[in-house]
Amino acid sequence: MARSVIIEDFGGPEKMKLVDREIGDPGAGEIRIRHKACGLNFIDVYQRTGLYPLDLPHALGMEAAGIVEAVGDGVTHLKPGDRAAYAAMPPGAYSDARIMPAAQVCPLPDSISFEEGAAIMLQGMTVEYLFHRVWPLLAGDTVLFHAAAGGVGLMACQWAKSEGIELIGTAGTDEKCKLALENGAAHCINYRAHDFVPEVKKLTDGAGVNVVMDGVGKDTFDGSLDCLKPLGMMISFGNASGPVDPVSLLTLANKGSLKLTRTTLFTFLADHARCQDMAKHLFSKVESGAIKVRIGQRFPIEQIVEAHRALEARQTTGSTVITL
Template identity: 45%
Template sequence: MAIETEAFQFSEFGASEVLAFSTETLADPAPGEIQIRHLAIGVNYIDIYHRRGTAPLPLPSGLGVEGVGVVTALGEGVAGFAVGQRIAYVGGPPGAYATHRNLPAARALALPDALDSLEVAALVFKGLTVEYLIRRCFPVKRGDTVLFHAAAGGVGSIACQWLKHLGATTIGTVSSAEKAEIARANGCDHVILYTEENFRARVAEITGGKGVDVVYDSVGAETFAESLDCLRPRGTLVSFGASSGPVPPLDVSLLAAKGSLYVTRPSIAHYTADRREYETAARDLFGAIEAGIVRASTITTYPLSEARKAHEDLEARRTTGSVVLLP
C-alpha cells in the first residue's frame, strides 16, 4: 500500500537553495527492496558534492546516502529482514533525506540491539569510511605515524579515536583552537593549527625530518601538494575528498622525485560493493562502537526540514563531529 513521505529532491545543481522539500507518494517496495521509516539520517560531504554537481547524479534526484530506520515493508524475494527490525545503511540510490524510503535490501545492515540509533546515524558512513581508509587503503599498524587533515571533522574525529586504539601516532590539522581541543580529546597526539602555522614545516619538525607513513587528505586543492612533501620515502597519500576544491592534475613523475610515493583516490562505493566485505566492515565498526573504541563525541542535529541550513553550516566549516537530520 502506497504511503506519503516528506522528502528533498533537486532538479538542478547549485547552492543549498536548489533543494526542494515536498510531500510525495511512496510506492510499495519493488522486488529485492525494503521500505523503511527513518529514525535518523546522516549528512555527509558527498551529499554536497552531489548537490553541487561535483559528483553529478541523474536529475531530478533525491539526496543522502545513509540512515538508520525501521523496516515497514518487504519487497518480493527479500530474506533476512523482518518488519519492525532496525537497520542501518550506506549507499544505494540517493534518497535518505526523507521520512520514508525504499532501499535495496543488499545495502541494509542489521543493527545490534545495544547500539543507539542516533549514534549509529552519526557514525555509520563515516565509520565505514575510516574502516576502509585505515584498515584496507593503508593498513595502519602500531608505531606508524599518520597525518590526518580535518582531524576534528566527522571522519577525522572517528579516525583519531581508532588510530589511537591501533597504536599509531597521529598528527592532525584543524582550523581553530576549539577544533584543536576536539582533536586532542579524540586521541590526536599532535595538533597543527593550519591557519597559523605551515603544516608541512610542523610535520617535518614533529617527525625529525623523516616524514609520515601515510597522509589522509579530504581537503583537496589547498593541501594536496604539501601533503606529498610530508611523506617519508615510499609513503602513501590517500586523497578521499575535496572540500577546498578538486586536486589539480598530477605529474606522476613527481612521485618518483619525491621518494617513490604512492597515491590513491578511493571511494566507499568500491570498498563496500561486495556484500561480504560490506558486512565484515560493518561488524568491525559496530564492534568498535560497542567496545567504546569509537564514539560520536559531537553530534549536531537539525530537523529534516532544515537540511539546507545543515549543508550551509557544513560547507562553512561551522560544524564539528557528525551532522544528523531528524525526521
C-alpha cells in the same frame, strides 16, 4: 507518502526542496525503511552542486537509520521490524521513508541508538576502509589526517588511538585542535596559524609520515605529498576544498617513489559481504567504547538548507544528524 528532500537543478543549498512523494512497496532485492534519523556529509554537497552528477530531479542524502517495514524477494539478512542503518547508493536518505536496495543496509545492534547509527555509518565505515583496506596500518605507524575535528576526523583520531597508531591531525582553529587531541590525536596542527609541512617534519624528526589521509583535496594535496616518507602512501578520499589538479607521475618519483590512490567508500561497500563485515567492525568499535559517537549538531529536516550552509562554512564539528 513520505517527505523527501530533492533537487531539480544543481547549485547552492537553496536548490533543495522538501516535498511529499509516494513510497510504494519493495521489489526483489529491495526494502522499505522508515527512517528515525539521517546523516549529513560532504558527499551530499558534491551531489547537490553537480560535482558528482545525478540524473535530475533526484533525492539527496546517503546515510540513515531506522526500522525495516517490508522486504522484497531474495532479501534474507533483514526482516520487517529490524533496526537497520546504512550508507549507500542511490541518494535518498533525507526522507521519512524510502524504497532502496537491501544489500548495503546493515542490521543495527540494539546498543546503538538510531541517531548514533545515522551519525556513524558513512564516516565510520570511511575510517574502517582507510585504516584496514586501502593500506592496512600497523601499530606504530604515523598518519597525517586532515580535518581532524570533522566527523570522519574525530572517528579517525579515536580509531588510531585504539590501535596504537600515531595520528597527526590538522584543523582550522585551536578549539578544533583541542577537540582532536581529546579524541586521541597524538598531535594537531592549526593550519591557519602554522604551515603544516614543517610542523609535520618537526614532529617526525624530519622523517615524515607513513600515510596521509586527505579528504580536503586541492588546498592540502601538494603539502601532503611533502609530508610523506619515501615509499609513503597518499590516500586522497575527498575534495572539500575542490578537486585536486592533475598530478605528474614524475612528481611521485621525485618525492621518494610515493604511492597515490583516490578512493571512494562506495567502491568498498559495493560487495554485500564486505559491506556487512565493515559495518560489524565499526559496530564492535562503538560497542567496545573505543569509538564514542560525537554528534556535534542536529537540524530538523525542515532546516536542511541551514544544515548544508553550516557544513560548507566549516561551522560543524563531529557528526551532524538530521532529525525527522
